[in-house]
Amino acid sequence: MHRAGCSRQAPQRPRFELGDLIREHGDALRAQHPVTPEQAKILRALANCRTAALGGHVDRCQDCGYERPAYNSCRNRHCPKCQALDAARWLAARMETLLPVPYFHVVFTLPGQLAPIVLRNRCRLFGLLFRAASETLLTLGHDPDRLGAQIGATMVLHTWTRDLRFHPHVHAVVTGGGLSTDGQRWVAADPAYLFPVRVLSRLLRSKMLALIRQEHERDALELPDELLPAHAWSALLSRLYDTEWVTYAKAPFAGPEQVLAYLGRYTHRVALSNHRLLEVTHESVTLRTRGQDAATMAPVELLRRFLLHLLPRGFVRIRHYGLLAASHLATRLPAARRLLGDSAGRHSGDNSADLQATAAPDPPPASQRPAGATTDWRTLFSALTGIDTSRCPACRSAAWVRRPLATAPTTRAPPERAAA
Numbered sequence: 409m410h411r412a413g414c415s416r417q418a419p420q421r422p423r424f425e426l427g428d429l430i431r432e433h434g435d436a437l438r439a440q441h442p443v444t445p446e447q448a449k450i451l452r453a454l455a456n457c458r459t460a461a462l463g464g465h466v467d468r469c470q471d472c473g474y475e476r477p478a479y480n481s482c483r484n485r486h487c488p489k490c491q492a493l494d495a496a497r498w499l500a501a502r503m504e505t506l507l508p509v510p511y512f513h514v515v516f517t518l519p520g521q522l523a524p525i526v527l528r529n530r531c532r533l534f535g536l537l538f539r540a541a542s543e544t545l546l547t548l549g550h551d552p553d554r555l556g557a558q559i560g561a562t563m564v565l566h567t568w569t570r571d572l573r574f575h576p577h578v579h580a581v582v583t584g585g586g587l588s589t590d591g592q593r594w595v596a597a598d599p600a601y602l603f604p605v606r607v608l609s610r611l612l613r614s615k616m617l618a619l620i621r622q623e624h625e626r627d628a629l630e631l632p633d634e635l636l637p638a639h640a641w642s643a644l645l646s647r648l649y650d651t652e653w654v655t656y657a658k659a660p661f662a663g664p665e666q667v668l669a670y671l672g673r674y675t676h677r678v679a680l681s682n683h684r685l686l687e688v689t690h691e692s693v694t695l696r697t698r699g700q701d702a703a704t705m706a707p708v709e710l711l712r713r714f715l716l717h718l719l720p721r722g723f724v725r726i727r728h729y730g731l732l733a734a735s736h737l738a739t740r741l742p743a744a745r746r747l748l749g750d751s752a753g754r755h756s757g758d759n760s761a762d763l764q765a766t767a768a769p770d771p772p773p774a775s776q777r778p779a780g781a782t783t784d785w786r787t788l789f790s791a792l793t794g795i796d797t798s799r800c801p802a803c804r805s806a807a808w809v810r811r812p813l814a815t816a817p818t819t820r821a822p823p824e825r826a827a828a
Contacts (some may be wrong), residue, residue: 530719
């Protein structure tokens with residue numbers, strides 16, 4: 409039968425899921441490694457996500473009789489199955505803050521020597537990393553020998569490598585220019601260059617270590633036993649000052665649409681996607697790392713590494729600074745937008761907003777944007793995937809009725825039939 413009204417196929421369901429691993433190996437994990445009450449709560453949520461344990465409903469087509477059980481989601485921010493709609497709503501809100509300028513991607517990474525301290529002081533050290541990285545960018549932006557302007561930045565914390573080792577770093581998406589101190593000019597950055605990488609790295613190092621010293625002097629840090637002696641702590645700081653910290657700036661994005669595509673992939677990404685699980689047995693798990701590369705480890709080891717990346721309760725992992733800070737969304741950001749609009753097609757001899765600053769395309773019109781934060785999830789899902797969940801996936805009939813779930817034949821919902 410020809411199925412009209414849908415041009416895309418439903419996303420292919422992954423063969424293996426993190427929830428399956430938690431259900432099968434969670435007890436072994438708790439027996440071999442310490443698990444905090446908050447971590448245990450998150451593991452339970454992920455194990456129960458979209459299973460009969462959380463309840464659900466049955467969708468039934470009154471025309472062809474096709475039935476599909478659907479179980480409720482856990483909505484935990486660490487769950488690989490619960491981020492797509494939250495990310496879409498977040499992006500819809502972010503579209504309103506995009507400026508028609510080039511954007512740069514900068515990554516700030518903490519050296520491995522700090523990992524034992526960060527693991528014991530996650531909330532405090534993650535917060536210091538955000539502070540040091542944002543101050544680094546804003547300081548260089550305000551420097552009159554560079555831009556002499558207030559830039560805007562959105563930052564996202566990641567803590568993992570592709571094989572789930574602990575590797576805290578911040579991704580920053582930075583405007584290619586900024587608003588002058590007096591608010592009268594847009595100062596454009598070089599379209600191919602933001603700030604020197606070595607300057608970024610050394611300024612981050614200086615600011616971060618100064619903040620860590622302050623916390624240590626306030627006796628606010630929990631240290632490993634080997635760092636408790638004063639000479640050991642001083643030796644660590646000396647090594648950190650002598651280390652070149654890894655900071656790099658990628659090529660600028662082509663325009664706002666590319667920025668949104670990047671943010672959509674990174675802002676709500678969790679440490680492990682179900683689609684990265686290539687093979688799962690009782691003894692081992694193989695996951696895709698990069699390209700065609702893969703890593704294999706015991707299931708309990710994979711779960712142990714996953715626990716390393718659970719964020720402290722209430723910690724905000726996406727933050728905005730400079731022009732994009734909440735305090736400037738109604739004042740300096742609109743002023744920058746007006747200046748960029750007024751300067752379109754007008755070339756000036758100084759470093760003010762010029763043709764290169766306005767070369768990037770404007771954000772897509774509202775008619776082409778995903779629905780906003782208040783939109784019903786079905787409408788948003790349809791806008792993102794082209795799949796109409798109000799129709800039967802078998803015959804495309806609109807006689808699609810939802811009923812309470814009376815029984816739960818399985819703990820994992822069956823895959824949806826692809827809609828052609």
